[in-house]
Amino acid sequence: MRTSMMQKQDVEVELIAIVTEVLTESGVPYRREIKMDASLQRHLGIDSLGRAELFRRVEKTFSVTVPDRLLAEAETLGDIAKFLATAQSSLTKPARKTVITSHGTHPRLDVSGVDTLVDLLLIYGEKSPQKPHVFFQKEDGQEEVVTYGRVLESALRVATGLRERGLKPTETVAIMLPTTPDFFYAFYGVLLAGGVPVPIYPPFRMHMLEAYAKTEARILRNAEVRMLITFDEAENLSRLLQGFVPSLKEVMTVPRLMHHQALTSPILAKADDHAFIQYTSGSTNDPKGVLLTHQNLISNISAYGKAIQVNETDVAVSWLPLYHDFGLIGSWLGSLYHGVPLILMTPFSFLNHPARWLWAIHYHRGSLTGAPNFAYELCVRKVEHGQLEGLDLSSWRVAANGAEKVYPKTLEAFAKKFERYGFKAESLMPVYGLAESTVGLAIPPLNRGFHIDTVDRKAFEEDRKAVPSTDSKNTLEFAGCGMAIEGHAIRIVDDAGQVLPERSVGNVQFKGPSNMKGYYNNPAATAAIYNDGWLSAGDMGYLVDGEIFITGRRKDLIIKAGRNLYPAEIEELVGNVPGIRQGCVAAFGHTDPVRGTEQLVVVAETREKNRAVRETMLQNINEAIATTLDIVPDDVVLALPRSVPKTSSGKLQRAACKTMYLEGRLGRFQVPAWMQVVRLGAEWLGRRVLNGLAKIARVIYTTLVFIAVFMAFIPLYFVVRFSSSSTVARVVKWWARQMLRVACIPLTVRGGEHLTQHSPMIYVANHASYLDAVIAIAISPPGTRFVGKKELFNVPILRTIVKKLQFIPVDRKDTMRGLDDTKFMETVVREGHSIFIFPEGTFGYAAGLRPFRLGAFKVAAETGTPVCPVAIKGARLILREENRILRPGQLNITVSSPIKADGNEWQAVTQLRQVARQAIAENCGEPSLDFIAAQSIAVRVRD
Numbered sequence: 054m055r056t057s058m059m060q061k062q063d064v065e066v067e068l069i070a071i072v073t074e075v076l077t078e079s080g081v082p083y084r085r086e087i088k089m090d091a092s093l094q095r096h097l098g099i100d101s102l103g104r105a106e107l108f109r110r111v112e113k114t115f116s117v118t119v120p121d122r123l124l125a126e127a128e129t130l131g132d133i134a135k136f137l138a139t140a141q142s143s144l145t146k147p148a149r150k151t152v153i154t155s156h157g158t159h160p161r162l163d164v165s166g167v168d169t170l171v172d173l174l175l176i177y178g179e180k181s182p183q184k185p186h187v188f189f190q191k192e193d194g195q196e197e198v199v200t201y202g203r204v205l206e207s208a209l210r211v212a213t214g215l216r217e218r219g220l221k222p223t224e225t226v227a228i229m230l231p232t233t234p235d236f237f238y239a240f241y242g243v244l245l246a247g248g249v250p251v252p253i254y255p256p257f258r259m260h261m262l263e264a265y266a267k268t269e270a271r272i273l274r275n276a277e278v279r280m281l282i283t284f285d286e287a288e289n290l291s292r293l294l295q296g297f298v299p300s301l302k303e304v305m306t307v308p309r310l311m312h313h314q315a316l317t318s319p320i321l322a323k324a325d326d327h328a329f330i331q332y333t334s335g336s337t338n339d340p341k342g343v344l345l346t347h348q349n350l351i352s353n354i355s356a357y358g359k360a361i362q363v364n365e366t367d368v369a370v371s372w373l374p375l376y377h378d379f380g381l382i383g384s385w386l387g388s389l390y391h392g393v394p395l396i397l398m399t400p401f402s403f404l405n406h407p408a409r410w411l412w413a414i415h416y417h418r419g420s421l422t423g424a425p426n427f428a429y430e431l432c433v434r435k436v437e438h439g440q441l442e443g444l445d446l447s448s449w450r451v452a453a454n455g456a457e458k459v460y461p462k463t464l465e466a467f468a469k470k471f472e473r474y475g476f477k478a479e480s481l482m483p484v485y486g487l488a489e490s491t492v493g494l495a496i497p498p499l500n501r502g503f504h505i506d507t508v509d510r511k512a513f514e515e516d517r518k519a520v521p522s523t524d525s526k527n528t529l530e531f532a533g534c535g536m537a538i539e540g541h542a543i544r545i546v547d548d549a550g551q552v553l554p555e556r557s558v559g560n561v562q563f564k565g566p567s568n569m570k571g572y573y574n575n576p577a578a579t580a581a582i583y584n585d586g587w588l589s590a591g592d593m594g595y596l597v598d599g600e601i602f603i604t605g606r607r608k609d610l611i612i613k614a615g616r617n618l619y620p621a622e623i624e625e626l627v628g629n630v631p632g633i634r635q636g637c638v639a640a641f642g643h644t645d646p647v648r649g650t651e652q653l654v655v656v657a658e659t660r661e662k663n664r665a666v667r668e669t670m671l672q673n674i675n676e677a678i679a680t681t682l683d684i685v686p687d688d689v690v691l692a693l694p695r696s697v698p699k700t701s702s703g704k705l706q707r708a709a710c711k712t713m714y715l716e717g718r719l720g721r722f723q724v725p726a727w728m729q730v731v732r733l734g735a736e737w738l739g740r741r742v743l744n745g746l747a748k749i750a751r752v753i754y755t756t757l758v759f760i761a762v763f764m765a766f767i768p769l770y771f772v773v774r775f776s777s778s779s780t781v782a783r784v785v786k787w788w789a790r791q792m793l794r795v796a797c798i799p800l801t802v803r804g805g806e807h808l809t810q811h812s813p814m815i816y817v818a819n820h821a822s823y824l825d826a827v828i829a830i831a832i833s834p835p836g837t838r839f840v841g842k843k844e845l846f847n848v849p850i851l852r853t854i855v856k857k858l859q860f861i862p863v864d865r866k867d868t869m870r871g872l873d874d875t876k877f878m879e880t881v882v883r884e885g886h887s888i889f890i891f892p893e894g895t896f897g898y899a900a901g902l903r904p905f906r907l908g909a910f911k912v913a914a915e916t917g918t919p920v921c922p923v924a925i926k927g928a929r930l931i932l933r934e935e936n937r938i939l940r941p942g943q944l945n946i947t948v949s950s951p952i953k954a955d956g957n958e959w960q961a962v963t964q965l966r967q968v969a970r971q972a973i974a975e976n977c978g979e980p981s982l983d984f985i986a987a988q989s990i991a992v993r994v995r996d
Contacts, residue, residue: 064115064134065089071110072097072130076660089131097694105404106435111137121192121401153417156394157185161365164390165355168324169347171244173390175319178205186389189234190398190413199234204241207234209315211242211307218280218303218310221897222247222320225276225330228376229255229269229283232399235307236375237385239282240329242310247320250329251276251342252376255284270297272332272340275574277899282307297740300898324348325904330573331378333488342573343488350382352566353491354390356538357383360496361421361451361482363391368448370396370419372403372410379456382492383423393421407431408440411471415444423453423484426460427636429467447475451499455484457704458605458621459532461505468503478502485534485601487590489582491567495543495601497535504533506602514617517558519595519602529622531602541565543601545594550584555597558604558617561590574900576980609707611642613651613684618642620707626681627657630673632666634658639697639710640686652687656710656719658694667691692719748938755939758796765792773857781857782835789831797941798931800831804948807921808834813882814951815913815920817969819902819977820891821929828925829889830858832946838881840890840909861888863908875908882916889923892966898934900979902970910954910966919951922969924976947976 069087076097093099099107104127108119115137127133162180167173177184182202189197220226226243228250230236243250253269273281277300285306294301322328328350330342369388373380388395396417403410411432413419429452454464468478479502485495497504509522510529522528537543545559546552553559564587571579582589593610594603605619612618620640628635637658642651655674661667671689679685696719698706713719769788773781793800802808808816816833818825829839840861861881863874881888892905913920924947931942949972954965974981 064137067114068130068134071114072107075103075107075110089134090129092129093127108405109435119405121399121405152415156368161392168351169322169326170328170350170386171319171322174205174208174241177201177392185394187234188394188396188417190396190402192402197234199237204237206315207238207311208241208245209319210311211238212246212316212319213312213314214310215242215246215248215280216316217312220246220248220280223249223327223897224279224899225249225251227251227253227273227276227278227281229253229281231255231284232375232397239307244322245316245319249327251278252329252381253332254374254376270294273298273301275340276330276342277574279898280305282310322347327570331488341575341578344570344573345491346570349491349567349569350386352540353493354382354387356540357493357496358387358391360538362499363393363421367393367420368396368417369393370410370413370417370422372398372400373424374400378488378492379423403428408436411436411441411444411446414446414449418448420448420450422449423455425456426454426458426463429454430463433463433466433470441474444474446471449476450480451482452480453482453484455486459483459534461530461532464503464532483532483534485603489569489588489590490563490565493538494541494563495535495537497533506531506533506597513558517617519556519558531604533600533602535601536599541567544587545596556595558593558595560607561592561594561601562587563590564588574980609641611640611651611653613642613653618682623655623678626677627655627674630670630677632659632661632670634694637697639705639707641707641711643711643715653684654688654690654714655686656690656692656697656714658697659691660694690714690719751938751940754941758939761795762792773854778857778859779836785830785854785858786835789827792827793831796939798944800944800946802832802946802948807948807951808832813885813918814887815882815909815918816887816889816923817892817909817920818923818925819973820893820896821925821979822896822932824928824932825891825925828928828944828946833889834887837887837889840878840888875912878908878912879915882912882918896934900929902974902977902979902981905966905970907962907966910962914954914957914962914965917953919953920965920969921951922949922972924973926976926978
């Protein structure tokens with residue numbers, strides 16, 4: 054027992070010594086006593102990269118291999134000591150593998166004509182089921198080979214599980230999974246079931262639990278997610294989210310979701326169908342989900358594949374997270390499309406052991422890989438030559454550097470350090486892309502190597518000109534990120550939208566087939582970046598011979614004393630000041646309300662507590678900025694570790710930091726994880742109680758409305774049964790209006806003068822609720838013929854009413870029958886009757902104006918009948934799909950001016966549909982799910 058106790062004490066002493074050493078080398082030693090229950094984040098301020106360095110030293114000291122999961126799960130030094138006590142004698146370093154020169158001899162399939170991700174997997178899964186697709190690297194050094202056939206089979210089983218749980222086409226499903234093969238099965242399972250995947254990042258840090266839950270709840274609410282696929286450890290948290298997301302009806306894991314039978318009738322998507330939603334940020338109350346179609350993805354993957362000349366001998370290597378577009382599209386879906394094997398590691402495997410990335414390239418003869426700048430910098434700083442004996446990187450031909458600012462110094466240092474291991478400098482390729490352009494937008498010429506542009510600082514900051522300079526002191530350096538990929542274009546414009554000449558710094562705009570469909574459920578944000586066919590990237594930069602040089606984010610630009618300052622350079626300068634935590638500095642500007650001038654603020658994290666030392670640090674920060682930039686910051690805040698907010702991928706959130714600064718929240722005490730759980734639970738309980746009370750009130754309200762409707766329906770039925778059709782039309786119209794009044798649902802109609810019975814009209818309206826039928830009857834002129842699904846004629850009692858109202862039945866499933874229905878509608882219109890139709894065909898839980906079918910517009914064009922757009926606003930909130938309980942609300946109807954088709958050709962029909970749909974989109978109060986497409990089509994119609 055004493056021996057065991059002494060060993061435990063020795064481990065703890067050694068751990069504390071290692072931590073002390075790491076903290077001291079980071080700038081300022083931790084001046085308090087380090088205890089074993091000290092939180093790595095909250096108390097010691099050790100972030101992800103700091104953890105990686107700590108664990109590397111633990112491995113070296115104790116001769117163990119730290120499992121990757123510990124990088125995420127360890128909360129205190131005690132957790133690390135607990136692992137060492139049980140594992141140090143049993144764990145050994147994984148044995149070296151044999152270099153793999155062949156990943157299968159399966160013939161490459163031609164997928165050049167494929168339009169969707171669904172078709173892509175079906176081709177590979179059915180024609181090359183045994184072909185290796187992913188070589189998943191487990192943390193124990195073993196490999197799990199996932200074939201195309203296995204992905205297809207597993208995804209079809211997941212799709213069956215989703216269908217059985219009631220998933221309907223176009224409904225959204227969130228995927229909150231770490232990097233494992235389960236992610237592939239879930240992602241494609243949702244697509245095959247007809248849903249829309251929404252990848253979100255899983256929780257890794259307990260100290261951020263409350264912020265994470267609220268951020269994800271905003272995203273899930275915006276996406277109106279119906280189901281959430283997660284993993285066992287996060288399932289309880291996921292269920293907690295149900296209290297914050299009304300649309301979320303079920304939380305499940307892949308194993309429980311996977312059915313024993315594969316789906317035999319998967320949904321075959323079309324090119325314009327929604328493929329998935331990529332959320333770029335959830336750090337504000339206005340999360341933006343980039344909605345991408347299958348066409349967007351196929352176009353982008355194909356174009357960047359041509360730019361880097363992907364061939365059958367290539368091997369892709371990635372550790373990037375699958376919830377991020379660089380990892381999801383750039384690595385996984387790209388390798389799937391081009392049919393090349395993907396060597397996949399987890400992000401924590403890389404952070405814990407950066408050399409594993411390089412060895413994965415070595416062992417599998419990897420040729421294609423990419424990562425943000427920090428990954429290359431980490432390899433330069435933390436990978437020792439002793440870890441690289443025998444390493445051969447000569448197969449590496451494309452080393453993409455993107456997703457964050459590219460630093461020229463990092464490019465030069467990486468090329469120099471790894472040259473001895475066969476790495477070729479010309480393989481380094483700074484690239485430019487963004488989620489709004491799917492993922493990739495600009496790539497340098499192959500085998501050119503990186504190009505650094507050195508420009509005059511004064512001209513750049515004062516005149517927004519990138520003037521070449523050879524002066525080594527007063528210059529700035531920017532990395533060239535290449536030219537626009539095939540079929541895409543990039544331009545630089547000023548604030549007025551005027552195109553600027555080369556070497557003029559301005560706003561980056563782009564366009565091409567990769568342009569997103571729009572921000573999901575966020576038309577205002579979509580409209581803000583759309584400019585006559587071009588999209589604003591939010592970045593600033595300049596062009597030289599067609600090559601883009603990115604200088605920074607527009608929203609981060611600081612204008613002070615007539616100069617344009619970019620925060621990245623200021624942050625780098627301050628990060629080099631002794632005592633400041635590198636990578637934990639944020640610079641931003643804000644307007645002084647008194648002086649009306651822009652103020653430069655710098656927030657820098659430090660562990661230093663001594664007042665005198667902190668004063669010296671402030672002087673050093675001011676001196677560093679003044680010496681280089683000839684300017685002094687207006688305020689420097691020395692904040693506690695973990696004060697500067699970052700995204701899940703480690704990017705600085707300057708806007709969030711600025712908000713915290715202005716609200717005085719910087720450096721506040723960080724709430725312990727257990728207290729965050731308690732607060733979340735209390736908030737969840739409070740919401741459940743309020744929702745429960747609200748539901749009781751709505752049940753009472755619905756019951757009273759139902760009684761009133763039932764009592765009024767009995768005499769209505771007998772009137773309908775024994776009266777003529779014309780009488781029934783007037784009576785039912787009066788009854789519908791009275792029932793809305795009885796239900797206390799105000800109905801206002803704007804443009805009612807267009808609801809006329811003097812000449813035939815085709816009324817087209819959006820469809821959001823079962824209530825729409827009552828609204829249509831209440832507002833339409835007597836004698837209007839309503840188009841409805843044929844199933845209505847099979848409902849007892851109701852069929853009597855629809856027959857007397859002379860409803861026009863349509864078959865939504867039989868295409869040939871649909872053509873006959875269209876011809877019948879033409880006959881009805883030619884006989885002088887108006888018709889009322891919902892061209893969306895159906896509705897769902899999620900808000901949004903869906904695509905219109907062409908039938909009604911073809912009838913209008915063939916008969917020369919005007920189309921009158923009717924926008925119904927508020928119906929979905931009153932009676933939502935899958936909900937039988939009413940919610941009090943108001944109905945606002947906007948009837949737009951009638952429009953006619955300019956002829957009866959196909960183009961005239963589609964133009965008519967587009968104009969009518971746009972009129973409804975502007976007044977229905979819900980986002981158009983193809984906003985950009987609608988805005989980019991020029992139409993001409995005559996009244």
